Amino acid sequence: MLSVREHPTSEELDLLFGALADATRRGIVGQLAGGELTVTELAAQYPISLPAISRHLKVLERALIITRSKDGRVRRARLRPSSLANTSTWLAQYERLWSDRLNRLDDLIAKEAAISPQAHKTRMKPKNISEEGA
Amino acid sequence: MLSVREHPTSEELDLLFGALADATRRGIVGQLAGGELTVTELAAQYPISLPAISRHLKVLERALIITRSKDGRVRRARLRPSSLANTSTWLAQYERLWSDRLNRLDDLIAKEAAISPQAHKTRMKPKNISEEGA
DNA sequence: CTGACACTTAACATTATGGTTAAGTATAGT
DNA sequence: ACTATACTTAACCATAATGTTAAGTGTCAG
Numbered sequence: 001m002l003s004v005r006e007h008p009t010s011e012e013l014d015l016l017f018g019a020l021a022d023a024t025r026r027g028i029v030g031q032l033a034g035g036e037l038t039v040t041e042l043a044a045q046y047p048i049s050l051p052a053i054s055r056h057l058k059v060l061e062r063a064l065i066i067t068r069s070k071d072g073r074v075r076r077a078r079l080r081p082s083s084l085a086n087t088s089t090w091l092a093q094y095e096r097l098w099s100d101r102l103n104r105l106d107d108l109i110a111k112e113a114a115i116s117p118q119a120h121k122t123r124m125k126p127k128n129i130s131e132e133g134a
Numbered sequence: 135m136l137s138v139r140e141h142p143t144s145e146e147l148d149l150l151f152g153a154l155a156d157a158t159r160r161g162i163v164g165q166l167a168g169g170e171l172t173v174t175e176l177a178a179q180y181p182i183s184l185p186a187i188s189r190h191l192k193v194l195e196r197a198l199i200i201t202r203s204k205d206g207r208v209r210r211a212r213l214r215p216s217s218l219a220n221t222s223t224w225l226a227q228y229e230r231l232w233s234d235r236l237n238r239l240d241d242l243i244a245k246e247a248a249i250s251p252q253a254h255k256t257r258m259k260p261k262n263i264s265e266e267g268a
Numbered sequence: 269c270t271g272a273c274a275c276t277t278a279a280c281a282t283t284a285t286g287g288t289t290a291a292g293t294a295t296a297g298t
Numbered sequence: 299a300c301t302a303t304a305c306t307t308a309a310c311c312a313t314a315a316t317g318t319t320a321a322g323t324g325t326c327a328g
Contacts, residue, residue, distance in 0.1 A: 010157045021151035022316085023144045039275060052317055054276055059315095073274050073325040156286085173305060186287055188306055193285095207295040207304050 012064070019063035024048065025056050029065060029079065036069075036078035146198070153197035158182065159190050163199060163213065170212035 019025055028042055043053040057077055060066045066077045153159055162176055177187040191211055194200045200211045 010160075013160060014155055014157060017151050017155035018315090021148055021155050023148060024316095026144075026147065040273095048316090049318065050275070051277080051319085055316080058276090070324095075275065152285095158286090174303090182286090183288065184305070185289085185307080189286075192306090204294095209305065 015059075015063040016065070019059050019065055022056070022059075024053075025060055028053075028056060028060065028077075032066060032077060032079045036076045038074045038076050040074075042077065149193075149197040150199065153193050153199055156190070156193075158187075159194055162187075162190060162194065162211075166200060166211060166213045170210045172208045172210050174208075176211065 020029075024046055027045060031037055031042055031045065039050070039053060039057065042057070043050050046053065057066065057068065060077070061068055064080055067080050068075055068077050154163075158180055161179060165171055165176055165179065173184070173187060173191065176191070177184050180187065191200065191202065194211070195202055198214055201214050202209055202211045204210075
């Protein structure tokens, strides 16, 4: 099951983690867990503009998290099925240290997605939330 | 599915993934996989200034990936203890989670665990941690 | 052909990130 | 006390990321 492929480069990991470091994108990933969706369908869940969604999708695609296809005038996005295999064996060396945290992430992302992608008010307009202190 | 705990907020995930989206920080995490180290020891592996390392550590700390302690004039960083220290049950756990993920959303979530101690492109020369994963 | 629809691309503003050097704080050693 | 060591904080700069609106591009519908 674990296909043989080169482990990800540093740059690929930058892209991967960078892509996941955004609530909207995690929400999109969650939405796609249920199957492929069009850009408009995805966008409907968020209070941001379509161009913004479009770019998030591009980021996810670049990070190899999703793939996209064109169907008439509609574009559908879907989760890329084999990305895990790429990292799997390499991942194992730290898994022990991280499994607990991962479990939590696993659930959370599923939840964040399933429940309401809307739930990411944290990054919206309302006001400036205190972010990085450094 | 696992133990009880509150799941991370969206903001926590932003911090977590954001922290891992940088090769230097992944490198630091990799170094720390071998045990706690001082700032200077960590810094020795990278071609950037100490203040830069210092800030990376702050980011990792804020992301709850590491904890730090002061010992004399030395500060040590260590990976945040995983409550899943039992190695003997780990494998079973790993397998189980693995299947769960494959059946749900998660190619990418598994990848979150892929902490990289590896290639730092042109700016880093790792040496005390295994580079290649398998 | 014309217009609505489903996007994407372009141009731009704002904020975040990551690096630098210089200065500050705390501890150790003599 | 004086100086070196081990950092951290501050000030600054360049680049990347995220959002916006306006202007494309391609497809379906009449």
